[in-house]
Amino acid sequence: MxxxxxxxxxxxxxxxxxxxxxxxxxxxxxxxxxxxxxxxxxxxxxxxxxxxxxxxSRDALIAAALDWAAEQSISASKLREAAALGHSFTESLLDLLLAEPELQVFQYEMILEARRRPELAGAVSALYENYVSALAEGLAASGLNRNVEVVARTLFASLDGLVLQYLAGVDRALIAASLEEVHAVLLFRIGAGTQS
Missing domain, CATH: 1.10.10.60 (Homeodomain-like)
Known part of the structure:
Protein backbone atom coordinates (compact mmCIF):
# COMPACT_ATOMS: atom_id res chain seq x y z
CA MET A 1 0.00 0.00 0.00
CA SER A 57 -16.45 29.71 -9.89
CA ARG A 58 -13.23 31.23 -11.13
CA ASP A 59 -14.96 34.60 -11.58
CA ALA A 60 -16.20 34.52 -7.97
CA LEU A 61 -12.64 33.77 -6.84
CA ILE A 62 -11.35 36.70 -8.91
CA ALA A 63 -13.95 39.12 -7.51
CA ALA A 64 -13.32 37.98 -3.92
CA ALA A 65 -9.55 38.24 -4.36
CA LEU A 66 -9.87 41.73 -5.81
CA ASP A 67 -12.00 42.91 -2.87
CA TRP A 68 -9.64 41.25 -0.40
CA ALA A 69 -6.50 42.73 -2.02
CA ALA A 70 -7.99 46.23 -1.98
CA GLU A 71 -8.93 45.97 1.70
CA GLN A 72 -5.48 44.66 2.57
CA SER A 73 -3.83 47.54 0.69
CA ILE A 74 -6.12 50.18 2.18
CA SER A 75 -5.53 48.86 5.67
CA ALA A 76 -1.76 48.47 5.29
CA SER A 77 -1.29 51.88 3.67
CA LYS A 78 -3.35 53.62 6.37
CA LEU A 79 -5.32 55.63 3.82
CA ARG A 80 -8.18 56.01 6.29
CA GLU A 81 -5.80 57.53 8.84
CA ALA A 82 -5.16 60.60 6.68
CA ALA A 83 -6.11 62.71 9.70
CA ALA A 84 -2.63 62.11 11.05
CA LEU A 85 -0.82 63.01 7.87
CA GLY A 86 2.87 63.25 8.61
CA HIS A 87 6.08 61.64 7.48
CA SER A 88 4.33 58.30 7.93
CA PHE A 89 2.18 59.08 4.86
CA THR A 90 5.13 58.47 2.56
CA GLU A 91 6.75 55.78 4.66
CA SER A 92 3.57 53.74 5.11
CA LEU A 93 2.97 53.70 1.34
CA LEU A 94 6.56 52.76 0.60
CA ASP A 95 6.52 50.10 3.31
CA LEU A 96 3.39 48.62 1.74
CA LEU A 97 5.10 48.43 -1.64
CA LEU A 98 8.18 46.79 -0.17
CA ALA A 99 6.28 44.38 2.06
CA GLU A 100 3.58 43.13 -0.32
CA PRO A 101 4.12 44.27 -3.89
CA GLU A 102 2.07 41.30 -5.12
CA LEU A 103 -1.09 43.00 -3.80
CA GLN A 104 -0.49 45.93 -6.11
CA VAL A 105 0.62 43.79 -9.06
CA PHE A 106 -2.52 41.68 -8.67
CA GLN A 107 -4.75 44.76 -8.74
CA TYR A 108 -3.07 46.16 -11.86
CA GLU A 109 -3.43 42.77 -13.55
CA MET A 110 -7.15 42.90 -12.80
CA ILE A 111 -7.46 46.47 -14.08
CA LEU A 112 -5.82 45.51 -17.37
CA GLU A 113 -7.87 42.33 -17.65
CA ALA A 114 -11.07 44.35 -17.22
CA ARG A 115 -10.26 46.04 -20.54
CA ARG A 116 -10.42 42.61 -22.19
CA ARG A 117 -13.21 41.17 -20.05
CA PRO A 118 -16.02 43.68 -19.49
CA GLU A 119 -17.58 41.45 -16.83
CA LEU A 120 -14.70 42.49 -14.52
CA ALA A 121 -15.40 46.21 -15.00
CA GLY A 122 -17.79 46.38 -12.06
CA ALA A 123 -15.27 44.79 -9.69
CA VAL A 124 -12.51 47.12 -10.89
CA SER A 125 -14.78 50.14 -10.52
CA ALA A 126 -15.58 49.00 -6.97
CA LEU A 127 -11.84 48.65 -6.33
CA TYR A 128 -11.25 52.29 -7.22
CA GLU A 129 -14.28 53.43 -5.26
CA ASN A 130 -13.01 51.59 -2.17
CA TYR A 131 -9.72 53.49 -2.36
CA VAL A 132 -11.39 56.85 -3.01
CA SER A 133 -13.86 56.27 -0.20
CA ALA A 134 -11.08 55.42 2.26
CA LEU A 135 -9.19 58.57 1.30
CA ALA A 136 -12.35 60.69 1.51
CA GLU A 137 -13.03 59.41 5.04
CA GLY A 138 -9.53 60.36 6.11
CA LEU A 139 -9.65 63.75 4.42
CA ALA A 140 -12.98 64.58 6.05
CA ALA A 141 -11.56 63.54 9.43
CA SER A 142 -8.59 65.84 8.73
CA GLY A 143 -10.93 68.80 8.43
CA LEU A 144 -11.31 69.09 4.68
CA ASN A 145 -14.89 70.18 4.15
CA ARG A 146 -15.07 71.18 0.47
CA ASN A 147 -14.89 68.92 -2.59
CA VAL A 148 -13.77 66.01 -0.43
CA GLU A 149 -14.67 63.39 -3.04
CA VAL A 150 -12.92 65.29 -5.85
CA VAL A 151 -9.78 65.82 -3.76
CA ALA A 152 -9.79 62.13 -2.74
CA ARG A 153 -10.14 60.98 -6.35
CA THR A 154 -7.35 63.32 -7.48
CA LEU A 155 -5.09 62.22 -4.63
CA PHE A 156 -5.72 58.57 -5.40
CA ALA A 157 -4.92 59.12 -9.08
CA SER A 158 -1.52 60.51 -8.04
CA LEU A 159 -0.87 57.64 -5.64
CA ASP A 160 -2.02 55.06 -8.18
CA GLY A 161 0.35 56.44 -10.80
CA LEU A 162 3.28 56.54 -8.39
CA VAL A 163 2.66 52.96 -7.28
CA LEU A 164 2.58 51.82 -10.90
CA GLN A 165 5.85 53.66 -11.59
CA TYR A 166 7.45 52.04 -8.56
CA LEU A 167 6.38 48.58 -9.72
CA ALA A 168 7.76 49.38 -13.17
CA GLY A 169 11.19 50.00 -11.66
CA VAL A 170 11.38 53.75 -11.04
CA ASP A 171 13.90 54.48 -8.31
CA ARG A 172 12.51 54.38 -4.76
CA ALA A 173 14.03 57.76 -3.89
CA LEU A 174 12.24 59.42 -6.82
CA ILE A 175 8.94 57.86 -5.78
CA ALA A 176 9.50 58.96 -2.16
CA ALA A 177 10.23 62.54 -3.28
CA SER A 178 7.06 62.56 -5.37
CA LEU A 179 5.02 61.18 -2.47
CA GLU A 180 6.38 63.96 -0.26
CA GLU A 181 5.28 66.51 -2.85
CA VAL A 182 1.80 64.97 -3.03
CA HIS A 183 1.72 65.12 0.77
CA ALA A 184 2.74 68.82 0.80
CA VAL A 185 0.03 69.70 -1.73
CA LEU A 186 -2.49 67.73 0.28
CA LEU A 187 -1.57 69.51 3.50
CA PHE A 188 -1.93 72.84 1.72
CA ARG A 189 -5.32 71.80 0.33
CA ILE A 190 -6.52 70.66 3.74
CA GLY A 191 -5.35 73.95 5.27
CA ALA A 192 -7.11 75.96 2.56
CA GLY A 193 -10.23 73.79 2.85
CA THR A 194 -10.55 74.34 6.59
CA GLN A 195 -10.29 78.14 6.30
CA SER A 196 -13.49 78.54 4.31
Missing part, protein backbone atom coordinates in the same frame (compact mmCIF):
# COMPACT_ATOMS: atom_id res chain seq x y z
CA UNK A 2 1.31 3.37 -1.03
CA UNK A 3 1.74 5.92 1.76
CA UNK A 4 0.11 9.26 0.89
CA UNK A 5 2.52 12.13 0.49
CA UNK A 6 1.73 14.76 3.12
CA UNK A 7 0.78 18.19 1.82
CA UNK A 8 3.18 20.82 3.19
CA UNK A 9 1.54 23.39 5.46
CA UNK A 10 0.40 26.54 3.73
CA UNK A 11 2.57 29.60 4.12
CA UNK A 12 -0.68 31.60 3.98
CA UNK A 13 -2.42 30.04 6.97
CA UNK A 14 -5.73 28.25 6.63
CA UNK A 15 -9.24 28.88 5.38
CA UNK A 16 -10.68 31.21 2.82
CA UNK A 17 -8.15 33.99 3.44
CA UNK A 18 -5.29 31.60 2.67
CA UNK A 19 -6.90 30.87 -0.68
CA UNK A 20 -7.32 34.58 -1.41
CA UNK A 21 -3.66 35.23 -0.56
CA UNK A 22 -2.65 32.35 -2.80
CA UNK A 23 -4.82 33.66 -5.65
CA UNK A 24 -3.18 37.08 -5.37
CA UNK A 25 0.28 35.53 -5.47
CA UNK A 26 -0.56 33.33 -8.45
CA UNK A 27 -1.91 36.25 -10.49
CA UNK A 28 1.00 38.49 -9.49
CA UNK A 29 3.46 35.82 -10.63
CA UNK A 30 1.69 34.33 -13.67
CA UNK A 31 -0.98 36.80 -14.71
CA UNK A 32 -4.69 36.07 -14.77
CA UNK A 33 -4.24 33.32 -17.35
CA UNK A 34 -2.24 31.37 -14.75
CA UNK A 35 -5.09 31.48 -12.23
CA UNK A 36 -6.68 28.05 -11.95
CA UNK A 37 -8.16 26.15 -9.03
CA UNK A 38 -5.12 23.90 -9.21
CA UNK A 39 -2.57 26.74 -9.16
CA UNK A 40 -4.29 28.39 -6.19
CA UNK A 41 -4.58 25.08 -4.36
CA UNK A 42 -0.90 24.29 -4.96
CA UNK A 43 0.16 27.72 -3.73
CA UNK A 44 -2.02 27.37 -0.63
CA UNK A 45 -1.03 23.75 -0.02
CA UNK A 46 -4.59 22.40 -0.19
CA UNK A 47 -6.74 20.22 -2.42
CA UNK A 48 -8.20 22.08 -5.41
CA UNK A 49 -11.73 21.00 -4.49
CA UNK A 50 -11.45 23.33 -1.49
CA UNK A 51 -11.07 26.30 -3.85
CA UNK A 52 -14.21 25.29 -5.74
CA UNK A 53 -16.05 24.75 -2.46
CA UNK A 54 -15.27 28.25 -1.16
CA UNK A 55 -15.81 30.21 -4.37
CA UNK A 56 -17.91 28.14 -6.76
Missing amino acids: KTPVPVPPSKYGTGKEALLRAAVEVVAAKGLRGLTYRSVAEAAGVNNTLVAHHFG
